[in-house]
Amino acid sequence: MEHLTVTAAQQCVLASIKSLGKESVRLEHTLGRVLAEDIRANRDQPPYDVSAMDGFALRSADVASAPAMLEIIEDIKAGDMPQKSVQAGQCARIMTGAPVPQGADAVIRVEDTQALSDTRVQINVAVKSRNDIRDRGESMKHGEVVLPAGTEITPGAVGMLAMVKRASAEVYRMPRVAILSTGDELEGLNDPFDANKIPDANSYALMAQVQALGITPDLLGIARDEPAHLKEMLQRGLQYDVLLVSGGTSVGVHDYVRPTLEALGVQMKFWRVEMKPGHPMAFGTTANTFVFGLPGNPVSSMVCFEQFVLPALRRMAGFTRVHRRTVTAKLARDVKHKHSRTEFVRVLLGKEDDVLVATPTGDQGSGILHSMALAEGLLVIPSVSKGIAAGEQVTVQLLDGAEYQNEAGGDF
Numbered sequence: 001m002e003h004l005t006v007t008a009a010q011q012c013v014l015a016s017i018k019s020l021g022k023e024s025v026r027l028e029h030t031l032g033r034v035l036a037e038d039i040r041a042n043r044d045q046p047p048y049d050v051s052a053m054d055g056f057a058l059r060s061a062d063v064a065s066a067p068a069m070l071e072i073i074e075d076i077k078a079g080d081m082p083q084k085s086v087q088a089g090q091c092a093r094i095m096t097g098a099p100v101p102q103g104a105d106a107v108i109r110v111e112d113t114q115a116l117s118d119t120r121v122q123i124n125v126a127v128k129s130r131n132d133i134r135d136r137g138e139s140m141k142h143g144e145v146v147l148p149a150g151t152e153i154t155p156g157a158v159g160m161l162a163m164v165k166r167a168s169a170e171v172y173r174m175p176r177v178a179i180l181s182t183g184d185e186l187e188g189l190n191d192p193f194d195a196n197k198i199p200d201a202n203s204y205a206l207m208a209q210v211q212a213l214g215i216t217p218d219l220l221g222i223a224r225d226e227p228a229h230l231k232e233m234l235q236r237g238l239q240y241d242v243l244l245v246s247g248g249t250s251v252g253v254h255d256y257v258r259p260t261l262e263a264l265g266v267q268m269k270f271w272r273v274e275m276k277p278g279h280p281m282a283f284g285t286t287a288n289t290f291v292f293g294l295p296g297n298p299v300s301s302m303v304c305f306e307q308f309v310l311p312a313l314r315r316m317a318g319f320t321r322v323h324r325r326t327v328t329a330k331l332a333r334d335v336k337h338k339h340s341r342t343e344f345v346r347v348l349l350g351k352e353d354d355v356l357v358a359t360p361t362g363d364q365g366s367g368i369l370h371s372m373a374l375a376e377g378l379l380v381i382p383s384v385s386k387g388i389a390a391g392e393q394v395t396v397q398l399l400d401g402a403e404y405q406n407e408a409g410g411d412f
């Protein structure tokens with residue numbers, strides 16, 4: 001407990017968290033959610049053999065020694081049903097997606113033909129049986145699972161849901177999240193300006209981190225460093241699935257968060273993690289609520305959110321991929337590492353000769369929120385490292401926004 005690594009703490013958090021229950025949501029609101037049911041096809045698609053081309057449906061035997069002359073017996077558009085059966089020496093003009101008529105076993109594209117009149121066409125090349133015909137059920141077969149439970153709903157998945165006419169779907173419920181800041185020195189966003197106070201940045205930075213996951217949290221405000229007031233505020237927070245409290249989790253005489261949580265029945269699992277920034281970092285549970293005691297320093301609070309809260313919230317929402325994507329990059333300049341804690345250095349990412357390069361965003365003090373505002377990633381320095389030299393390979397966790405770049409990435 002005294003020397004808990006980041007990985008061990010993460011495992012401790014994830015071991016106590018399962019996905020929440022299911023709920024039915026309308027198709028318009030499914031993007032970014034996780035399916036809690038298998039979605040099955042409600043029809044064969046296409047519903048019959050259809051033409052893959054604009055051209056002519058014919059009998060392949062008739063054109064085996066092309067060129068050949070055929071009689072056109074009807075026009076079949078997408079949405080039409082064929083009225084006639086194609087006999088020897090005959091064909092039907094057919095559009096992409098239209099049903100292939102009885103008697104025909106192949107389609108030839110219009111480019112390989114020459115119109116002679118409205119009712120006669122010359123076929124210039126031979127085609128094999130089934131040429132340019134899409135088989136009934138080729139895209140999906142009635143009853144087959146097209147999206148399994150656990151699928152993250154992307155725009156493509158929304159399209160699939162519409163394809164099988166699902167106006168609503170069962171997805172995992174999103175956690176309800178409360179955010180509470182603590183500290184007598186804090187000044188709320190709408191409080192009058194006082195040069196001696198510290199603006200409450202954490203409520204809003206955490207709010208935004210939660211929002212980026214598609215969840216709208218409730219801000220409970222600022223609790224004073226006074227046990228009765230803190231208790232009342234924490235009690236409100238314990239009504240939620242997840243309570244994020246920042247500040248007051250260290251061991252100072254006015255750090256009442258931990259004892260107050262314990263007095264409210266929260267079972268604390270840990271309250272310190274061997275990491276920098278973010279040393280005082282607590283986690284506890286009740287029957288219905290997960291409580292994260294985040295450090296007061298704004299950068300520490302955000303970094304701890306990334307390591308512990310983000311995977312927990314994603315796990316609750318049903319995701320199996322709960323961690324930030326990591327990439328390997330080349331370090332732009334030396335970074336020192338003299339302690340035995342895992343360190344998270346805020347970096348910018350760029351490319352040099354197709355190699356990702358990570359550059360630290362200036363001063364890394366845990367109170368310097370600017371470093372986090374600029375950052376595209378968190379470079380992870382392992383606890384055992386003795387420092388990393390420029391040019392060495394490092395692991396970087398990507399942050400929100402890192403998935404976009406200036407250039408299209410090539411001349412495609």
Ligand code: AMP
Pocket residue numbers: 181182183185186198199200201202203246247248249250252295296297298
């Ligand atoms: P604490 O963990 O309460 O000792 O706070 C550590 C540092 O973070 C102190 O300098 C606090 O003023 C600062 N701090 C705590 N909460 C916040 C907050 N909500 N917004 C900005 N800074 C904070």
Ligand code: MG
Pocket residue numbers: 182183184247248296
């Ligand atoms: Mg404090």
